[in-house]
Amino acid sequence: MTPRLDLRCADCGIRHRAVCARCDEAELARLEEVKFYRRYEAGQKIVWAGDELSFVGSVVSGIATMSQTLEDGRVQMVGLLLPSDFIGRPGRETAPYDVTAASDVTLCCFRRAPFERLLADMPHVSGRLLEMTLDELDAAREWMMVLGRKTARERIASLLVSVARREASFDLMPRTHDLRLDLPLTREAMSEYLGLTIETVSRQISQLGREGVIALDDRRRILIPDLDRLIVETGDDVTVA
Amino acid sequence: MTPRLDLRCADCGIRHRAVCARCDEAELARLEEVKFYRRYEAGQKIVWAGDELSFVGSVVSGIATMSQTLEDGRVQMVGLLLPSDFIGRPGRETAPYDVTAASDVTLCCFRRAPFERLLADMPHVSGRLLEMTLDELDAAREWMMVLGRKTARERIASLLVSVARREASFDLMPRTHDLRLDLPLTREAMSEYLGLTIETVSRQISQLGREGVIALDDRRRILIPDLDRLIVETGDDVTVA
DNA sequence: CGTAGAATTGATATATATCAAGCCTAGTGG
DNA sequence: CCACTAGGCTTGATATATATCAATTCTACG
Numbered sequence: 087m088t089p090r091l092d093l094r095c096a097d098c099g100i101r102h103r104a105v106c107a108r109c110d111e112a113e114l115a116r117l118e119e120v121k122f123y124r125r126y127e128a129g130q131k132i133v134w135a136g137d138e139l140s141f142v143g144s145v146v147s148g149i150a151t152m153s154q155t156l157e158d159g160r161v162q163m164v165g166l167l168l169p170s171d172f173i174g175r176p177g178r179e180t181a182p183y184d185v186t187a188a189s190d191v192t193l194c195c196f197r198r199a200p201f202e203r204l205l206a207d208m209p210h211v212s213g214r215l216l217e218m219t220l221d222e223l224d225a226a227r228e229w230m231m232v233l234g235r236k237t238a239r240e241r242i243a244s245l246l247v248s249v250a251r252r253e254a255s256f257d258l259m260p261r262t263h264d265l266r267l268d269l270p271l272t273r274e275a276m277s278e279y280l281g282l283t284i285e286t287v288s289r290q291i292s293q294l295g296r297e298g299v300i301a302l303d304d305r306r307r308i309l310i311p312d313l314d315r316l317i318v319e320t321g322d323d324v325t326v327a
Numbered sequence: 328m329t330p331r332l333d334l335r336c337a338d339c340g341i342r343h344r345a346v347c348a349r350c351d352e353a354e355l356a357r358l359e360e361v362k363f364y365r366r367y368e369a370g371q372k373i374v375w376a377g378d379e380l381s382f383v384g385s386v387v388s389g390i391a392t393m394s395q396t397l398e399d400g401r402v403q404m405v406g407l408l409l410p411s412d413f414i415g416r417p418g419r420e421t422a423p424y425d426v427t428a429a430s431d432v433t434l435c436c437f438r439r440a441p442f443e444r445l446l447a448d449m450p451h452v453s454g455r456l457l458e459m460t461l462d463e464l465d466a467a468r469e470w471m472m473v474l475g476r477k478t479a480r481e482r483i484a485s486l487l488v489s490v491a492r493r494e495a496s497f498d499l500m501p502r503t504h505d506l507r508l509d510l511p512l513t514r515e516a517m518s519e520y521l522g523l524t525i526e527t528v529s530r531q532i533s534q535l536g537r538e539g540v541i542a543l544d545d546r547r548r549i550l551i552p553d554l555d556r557l558i559v560e561t562g563d564d565v566t567v568a
Numbered sequence: 569c570g571t572a573g574a575a576t577t578g579a580t581a582t583a584t585a586t587c588a589a590g591c592c593t594a595g596t597g598g
Numbered sequence: 599c600c601a602c603t604a605g606g607c608t609t610g611a612t613a614t615a616t617a618t619c620a621a622t623t624c625t626a627c628g
Contacts, residue, residue, distance in 0.1 A: 162475040164468035216457045226467035227405035233474035234403040234522025281475025
């Protein structure tokens, strides 16, 4: 599970989903020359909002969160960074958000300036980055619906389903039985993502548990006996989803 | 104010902000060959969610809204499209959201397939599109904070400030006196954007009026005597903003 | 002038926040 | 090995912001 720090691109788990997904051998070799890995322990800050962003990179393993804080301390998570997701933005010097490791995290990094130069003459990278950015934009908009219009229960269900979907698309095996979700988020992190308080998150999770929609293994491990049932609880249009 | 439908790119008001912003003469000529204009009246649907998206394009004048609807009718706006904003996404065949003209709208359009081909060999366009998409992503994330954590009053203030900022950056003249905002949105449209009900929007606007933070001209025309005061009401960190 | 949609305003209901207490669980040190 | 602790979580009681329901009032338009 823990990738070695001298991982070759060819052996990389996110090879086919990250910014480098469309690169050929020669292009990979070029990236390989300048990439470097970084590791963070659960809880560590990866980027501070407002600081200079000296590097960009992809999440290789683990989960990180992006969040924004108002003066008075209110916090809103604006993104959940799963393996293959990209951190940082070309053409911007300071980070707009805090990025924090929710679990142990490994990043595959590039110094920002050289990466921007690569972008200019590797359309396979810039094209993939555009595609990923458009996907993120869709995800952000879906989340606007969650935050603006959904009930607490629907928000919890939406979070679980969206993570379940991402995990499922990773290990493509057709799951015959219960989906077991590893969600390394504290109730506090969930509340920050969902625009709720810890207490409301806790109550709704308990409630869904009591009703058998989900089952709680460990406090951070959730069992989904019937994904379709959970999807109904998201409030989304089932036909589209 | 109303652009002629045979507008030349060189005379176009959004020339320096839209996807074509970085194009040189030769590139513009190429776009000019395939572009076409469309006009919509206030209230008209421009795109239906789920339908095939046969074209992409830029807002030349007017305001449009992007929104998403749940089965049970709950609506959330996920974007406000002002002049120079781009509609549609290369590499996707069906529209994920409804797009509606809030005022009379003129679009500068391209058929999707040819546009995608252009993208491939005009890095000035694809690069600019990436940049615009990253900006939209930031805007969507800022809105997640609004929807997840801000009070009704702060939401109203945030909407007004964000539109005021966009307008101000258009006519760059240093405003010496009151900012006059033309906001062609019904209370319903605002409530859909803000994740509130019409009644709450109305009450908060009245309240801000009573306190002199804003003044109401016409029902759709708002006067901002002191932008800094309004910014305080957004709850945002003033030092950053 | 009359009508319809938009907006305002008031009374009340309700979902979620807030305040508060106690309970797990993993890790620590005696 | 076993208290002991601290952080995370759960649960309960109450407060509150916003939704909901309902009645007017505006405004534009035929």
